[in-house]
Amino acid sequence: MALMKVEGKAPTTELCYGNETSVFMRDHDLANEIMGHMSFTQTIYLMLFGRKPGDGESKVFDAVLVSLMEHGLTPQAISARLIALCSPDSIQGAIAAGILGVGSRFAGTMEGTVPYLKEIIAAGDNGPGKARELVKGLRAAKKALPGFGHAQHKPEDPRAQRLLEIARESGVAGPHTAALLVLSQAVDETFGKHLPINVTGAIGAVLTDMGVNPAILRGFAVLSRAAGLLAHINEEQSRPAAAYISALAEDGVAYTGRKG
């Protein structure tokens, strides 16, 4: 008897098929209908939704995918550089080591905001009241509000503001984006000061309005950051920093025990 069982209907896939002469992705011939005709971003959209994006949808996807690529010597960038130093022949490992840090604390936090937005939407006309209730509850429980605040950016996270603007202009902003603004107002009122909407909060609202499954939202941050990490690994070739950073850490964190 097995942990899992082969039973019921066999699963199917709509993503991709290849034969001797062609590769089909979501019913499009890769060589003849995608390569040279569609951008990387448009093809990502196609693979997720099964249809090509409109211009506005492409523009927003691009804005999301560039917004989290870089933030300097982040923990993810340091990890990718260090692992590239140790395993120079497996760049896939270096990129993997970096994206593993697109987690629940930095960068990978977009899915946290969405349930609040859904509660505000469900409250209908009482959205603002619901938002205040939610924020007060979090405040009383001393819990952080996902999607708000940034260690570095103030009074606004410039990426969040710009993404919301592009989403409006592109016609993809919908109820989740509206609810995010309602929530933002409740945050400012409740805390008596302005906390910025951060970029992951904005991405969560905008992509949910576009129909992205909340369960995969963090994946956009992963793709975005993976591209940024490739640039860091590339820069290591001409401006190596990883060994220096490693030495800084070794020097900076003193050993307190027996030395001989």
Added chain:
Amino acid sequence: MALMKVEGKAPTTELCYGNETSVFMRDHDLANEIMGHMSFTQTIYLMLFGRKPGDGESKVFDAVLVSLMEHGLTPQAISARLIALCSPDSIQGAIAAGILGVGSRFAGTMEGTVPYLKEIIAAGDNGPGKARELVKGLRAAKKALPGFGHAQHKPEDPRAQRLLEIARESGVAGPHTAALLVLSQAVDETFGKHLPINVTGAIGAVLTDMGVNPAILRGFAVLSRAAGLLAHINEEQSRPAAAYISALAEDGVAYTGRKG
């Protein structure tokens, strides 16, 4: 005394800087000059080369990045789906588990071809002679020729042919692409049959012509496949296949030892 030493000039980075109100990437303001103005692909180019791509360069980068996204239920896609099943709250781990398979045997093989191309270029007018010599040497040593042949596609790898066409039309094809064709002719002559240039061989030649450092070539396959893996993880939400595949494996690989 330390494994590494903090000495000499401190390293620098040209990639990214953030302050309270802005993020600068390669001297461009992320919110105002990149988001809404540049595609994901163009921004990847900017981060690697420090300048914006021309239209032809963008088009070729896009073609490369879509060409390796998908090939159905590949080992990488299966791994990503299985790990998403086990660790549904850390999608970064599922994508990492898949890209770790963009290695030396499948998909991540573009850097292998480049040294041969460089030897052919260095031979000048005797390029075809050099190419025959290299292929004969590999054949005698019973070594595989990186960049040629594909388990599924024949007589051509449709993605390779299309990429070479786009590179020519976009004006980015240069000596490495030319050398790949010389090498291809030597392959056919030496083996007495046609072996297709595969997509990783074509990517290696074209990206090297564009100035990409051979040490990071495989990174393009990693990014490309990472995007494809996100679509597989997304499909698991509505058409779960991972548990079924796991059961197929458990049933299909019999245990031969003691059972009680």
Added chain:
Amino acid sequence: MALMKVEGKAPTTELCYGNETSVFMRDHDLANEIMGHMSFTQTIYLMLFGRKPGDGESKVFDAVLVSLMEHGLTPQAISARLIALCSPDSIQGAIAAGILGVGSRFAGTMEGTVPYLKEIIAAGDNGPGKARELVKGLRAAKKALPGFGHAQHKPEDPRAQRLLEIARESGVAGPHTAALLVLSQAVDETFGKHLPINVTGAIGAVLTDMGVNPAILRGFAVLSRAAGLLAHINEEQSRPAAAYISALAEDGVAYTGRKG
């Protein structure tokens, strides 16, 4: 201004120090006091707690570390085999791809049980009442109870029963292990049938009694499974199964779209 700041007291480490002639781990000379004198398991204990384990503590650590090594062609084992097939020159990637599946759904679930045990302990004499209350609450919320039930093993998970026995005999079983048994009785009463304590539930209780920080409990499953994965990768050398499993998946999951 930076995402993070170098301020306050520099951190320190008690783990390890190396000079030209020696490596010290937790104040013990690696070459002269650890190698040849202490087992791998004892050294793991030393590094976590800063002191050598007693015989009972060693025995329980060993029992924990062997208990999750293997369960056949699990999703983790399949991933590790597939990635080893794709990236044969980076075994670190294959092991990483497997352990990334030691997550919240299988194998990596020991930390979930501990908060319930702590509530039961805090209830003092009213432990059984508290346990019933907790189980009823979870049942009403249709939430799973971490640490109970197994897809394959019944009426008991043999590893859990054996681990609890070893913990008792070794004198390390304490209040968390006792609370687990109280919780188990509440589970059976509330559901009107016997649900087995599973191995991760037992590990959570026993290791917490030994003073392991709940935040790192899952790490024991990671180490244990990593060792098992090495055996799978080793078996691939003489009995390759990965390509076959990959083919089973490709054949078993039909593509439903355009094929030409």
Added chain:
Amino acid sequence: MALMKVEGKAPTTELCYGNETSVFMRDHDLANEIMGHMSFTQTIYLMLFGRKPGDGESKVFDAVLVSLMEHGLTPQAISARLIALCSPDSIQGAIAAGILGVGSRFAGTMEGTVPYLKEIIAAGDNGPGKARELVKGLRAAKKALPGFGHAQHKPEDPRAQRLLEIARESGVAGPHTAALLVLSQAVDETFGKHLPINVTGAIGAVLTDMGVNPAILRGFAVLSRAAGLLAHINEEQSRPAAAYISALAEDGVAYTGRKG
């Protein structure tokens, strides 16, 4: 048509089988014959070789597995700590991020020495001559000799000397270990100074003498270091250093471009 084909005889496995009441590993009942009776190390040996180790074999395996656990704030330890900071709820990702650095440059280099040892063994009585020839060839080609030299340890790598001693005392040292000493003499003669045998060189020789497949040698470093990384992640709970290291890197690597 598929990338891979389900054809020929189905593969089999000798590793593990589970049913309702038992788990069998290499024909041994996990709960009754392994847990409480065999150490983690002995069980690793059992899973790799299909038989229980003798006392000497256990001792050597233990010595190998403790020898690479720790070397302070290594690149791998920094990565694991940083990723644990970013993704505190997926410790599997933090350990994976660290072990991905057990690669071709540090720690994961044991397989490089073995082919040289095999050539020396094959030369029979002319082993010393063969060794000199190999070393001279490497020196002329300005290639590094895997298994010799260490950035920190001199005149000897204490772990290597101790491991060789334990291997001799335990009766497992054989032709590969002997060939390593022959190679060492050739190195000293050819370079006119003493280069130490490093720990990965010693591990490569000793484990090959024990019958470990060279293709999986690096896996021992991965397991060993994984255990060390768990101790680092554990120490982060009480002595956090990751955010400080991240800030050191951000401060230490200056951005040279536009800032406003």
